[in-house]
Amino acid sequence: MRVRERFIIWSALLGVAFWSIQLVPIHFRYQAIIGFALLTYLSSALVLRHTISWRHWLLFLPIPAIYSLIIGAFYFLLPTNLWSLIILLVLFATGMYALFLSGNILTISSQGKTIQLARAAHNILTYMSLLISLLGVQIIFSFHWPFYLNFAAVLLLHWPLILSIAWTVNLDEKLSLELTTLSFFSSLVVAEVALALSFLPLANWHIALLVMAVFYLVTGIIQVFLNRQLQYRGQSVSEYYYLMALVVILFIVFFPGK
Numbered sequence: 001m002r003v004r005e006r007f008i009i010w011s012a013l014l015g016v017a018f019w020s021i022q023l024v025p026i027h028f029r030y031q032a033i034i035g036f037a038l039l040t041y042l043s044s045a046l047v048l049r050h051t052i053s054w055r056h057w058l059l060f061l062p063i064p065a066i067y068s069l070i071i072g073a074f075y076f077l078l079p080t081n082l083w084s085l086i087i088l089l090v091l092f093a094t095g096m097y098a099l100f101l102s103g104n105i106l107t108i109s110s111q112g113k114t115i116q117l118a119r120a121a122h123n124i125l126t127y128m129s130l131l132i133s134l135l136g137v138q139i140i141f142s143f144h145w146p147f148y149l150n151f152a153a154v155l156l157l158h159w160p161l162i163l164s165i166a167w168t169v170n171l172d173e174k175l176s177l178e179l180t181t182l183s184f185f186s187s188l189v190v191a192e193v194a195l196a197l198s199f200l201p202l203a204n205w206h207i208a209l210l211v212m213a214v215f216y217l218v219t220g221i222i223q224v225f226l227n228r229q230l231q232y233r234g235q236s237v238s239e240y241y242y243l244m245a246l247v248v249i250l251f252i253v254f255f256p257g258k
Helices: 003-023 026-047 062-077 082-109 118-142 147-170 177-197 204-226 235-254
Strands: none
Touching (some): 003 062, 003 082, 026 062, 062 082, 062 118, 062 147, 082 118, 147 204, 177 204
């Protein structure tokens, strides 16, 4: 069986498992979603067993699990009809296939093998992480938790995302202390922004968009820094300055006290 065919089959099987969550009684849904995330984690390890090593269990495999957790929880925020379920199923299966494909490329590249699609796989992982951030923050703020729980949840959500993206920049063979620390403090910045927004009467989608923009800004600067291309006059950083200005404008536009 070809690699891509195996990815398609497993994505479809996980899609069926996602659909089966809707058959679970409502008071067991949260447990079912957590179990589904664990199932996705183990399934991802099984699908990529020929290319992953021990470090990939920490650097990549959490991303498909978090993705399934977020998609499963996000379904509760949608209208309960057949079309919503179909659209989310297609989104989930397509996203899982993209993660399997990019994970296969990245794990092979991290073993010292040169693959031309490594840059494309890195971009796919970044786009999927942005989607996870957007939907995840929307879910977190929909619970109307206290500000400190919002802070903790956003931190726990973004730390593995930033760590995975940072790892794909150079695809180091070892998980260095520098990479781990840099990822943690970067996720701390994102969580602090979410903490500040918790005190403002903004719509959840506005908060999610602003946090996602900060997340993209932070990860972009990390990638430039790890590539050793950080120059004040360089084009690599200037685009993030523009994004920062856009985030400020969005905040002013949506600020309730304007």
